[in-house]
Amino acid sequence: MQSPKKAIELIINNGILKYKRVGSLASLPHLYKENKSVTSKKGAIGLVTSKEDLSTPSGVKGYVVTSLETLLEDVSLVSHWNPNVFNYIRYSDEKRRFLKGHEEKNLQQINTFVVDIDTKKQLYTEILTAALDHSVGVPTLVLETPKGFQVYFVLEKPLFISNQNDFRGLKVAKRISENIKQSLAKVLQGVDVSCNDFGFFRMPNEDNIRWFSEEMVYDFGSLIAWSKRQDDDKGRGLFVVADESSEHDPTQTAWFQELLKTRHVKGQSGQFGRDNLMFTLALACYSAGKGKGETLDLLDEYNSGLVAPLRHSEVEKIVRSAYKGRFKGAHQDYIQELLNEWGNNKEIVIENPMGGWYKFKKERKDRKRSHYDEWEEDLLQFIQEKTSLDQPINWTTQRELCEAVGIPRSSFNVLIQQSKKILIKRIGQGRTAKTGITSVAVLLQCALSYQQTHRVRYKEALQVMTSERLNERIVQDLIEDVEWFLEKRLSEPIIGKNFNSS
Known part of the structure; x- marks a missing residue:
């Protein structure tokens, strides 16, 4: 109670x-x-x-x-x-x-x-x-x-x-x-x-x-x-209360306008390039409250003016990533690095950085495959149907799994490498091989359940999934999320880092 x-x-x-x-x-x-x-x-x-x-x-x-x-x-x-x-x-x-x-x-x-x-x-x-x-x-x-x-x-x-x-x-x-x-x-x-x-x-x-x-x-x-972002996606306006000052809008700052003028920017290994710069611009638009469609139009126009532009699909992915809400805005250190790399050597004060993201994604390569987002949603739906709080891992064969979801094996392997929402464990080889699959959402539900048996299932599943190297980053993020949730609310904490304990 x-x-x-x-x-x-x-x-x-x-x-x-x-x-x-x-x-x-x-x-x-x-x-x-x-x-x-x-x-x-x-x-x-x-x-x-x-x-x-x-x-x-x-x-x-x-x-x-x-x-x-x-x-x-x-x-x-x-x-x-x-x-x-x-x-x-x-x-x-x-x-x-x-x-x-x-x-x-x-x-x-x-x-x-x-x-x-x-x-x-x-x-x-x-x-x-x-x-x-x-x-x-x-x-x-x-x-x-x-x-x-x-x-x-x-x-x-x-x-x-x-x-x-x-x-x-x-x-x-x-x-x-x-x-x-x-x-x-x-x-x-x-x-x-x-x-x-x-x-x-x-x-x-x-x-x-x-x-x-x-x-x-x-x-x-x-x-x-x-x-405002929701309304932009629906093509309608909001009865907006105007901001008291434009200085709170990072898209009106000198650093944003300076980066927007760059045309020779490109990307290569070890360099802050096109992806990084465009992601920073997208984050600034996100923190300014601009809609996803408006930001995509802005970056699409910017990309078209580059000497070496990205594919339109890559620009769309950058905007989607920025609008996931995981970061509040562009970080001052990275804005400065981008200005140093691609700016016109002007002395620019970085006004009102929102703070909140601390690393750039690596340069993306052009991909021939498509529809990974759709397949990921299908796979997550399959996991939700086949698992429960009592049995958070579904064990099957990779062939049966791919047939059930309708995804080619090669695409399945690429998706598993990319996804941050799906965890997989492979046991055995050949005909005796089994594939265990679950999702971050399912394990989070187990961890937050009031029933002790479900928390035990969370620990057991985490123990299984941690042994797969592919899952290391996802599991660590999950543990941090669970700790954060439990710190805020639950009176009987189960700390993910102690999943080996009884």
Whole structure:
């Protein structure tokens, strides 16, 4: 069981009073100190005791709470709440049973985005990995509901809503909420994309919390940049709140413009070349919040002007790699190296480097084979179908594996060498040879499971896969990811580096 107190305090984010105005159990010194420290307007939230109360003929049946003290006292008594604070909530009847005022334009502050998932066909650990790989990142809170899960992405600082510019801030927040839901709907079952963005959701309690990390909170500006990239891919615009200053846009800096002017750049072994330079430009576009399509157009035009251009497919791969979100932006040291190598020997101050990536990929060779991304997805789907938390490794022959997925053996071997998501173990030779295969996602789900047996399977599988030299880098990354997850949340840590222990 998890205490919901920290989660609720984090979500509310000082949007309501800390103590009751009347009948508080806090000491007088605490009340006096709190009253003196209140400098901003405090709002209200609504609570209901059952799901049925949300849709009665007379409206939402519930009661109003204006203090954190009351909210924490009543956690075990209620089923739903509105985690985003309203300016006020009032009663619509004389008996004070039904609520009014919980309308979007009456929002005081937005504290969190919530995704409702109406199925349990996937584990909560699958939701974590899906959010990490395909959406904004690991959620702050995951609650289990009778029919599924509710996933909270909490803001580091609340977004205060005003009626300025026709509620522009609210429109931006709604678009972000929509994009988060749609990004998860692409990879998870049961995501309710039509759910009210800022309505009532399940109340966190001791029995329904499956994941909570108070470190996983989100900067609203970063969410705007992420959402802009999603909208760019869909060919639509976002109601953007303009940046206060262009100096926060790395694509407007002198170093970016200088690199963009280079035409003689090429690549060779041991040299920072075309791939490195274009990857740096792509990272700068990513950190500036530019869409993937806009960045591809920019780099395609740049590539066309090079004395020795890359293939268009290689430019596409560079942009995809930069937009995976593993790096925040171009690193100052590498920007300087590129300027030294290919610049015009000008003295250029590197303004506002985002930091975040520390090595360049080696120069790529032109490849004759294609469709590796598609085959990798097919293979990952096969692994997901053939494995489970109890049996995370699927053992078969390489011939049967290739036939099941529909991939030529030669392409399979190349894919295994390239993939950072698939782990393989070969045992024996000839007719007796067996191939064991699993994925990072499957092992991560085992490691994060609350059942000790699944954690044991994770250790055993890791032990098997570590003995294959091909997997060394992938396994080390997995161990670091597991350690990071467990440090943030789980109370019974299993550290990947100790997988040889019982």
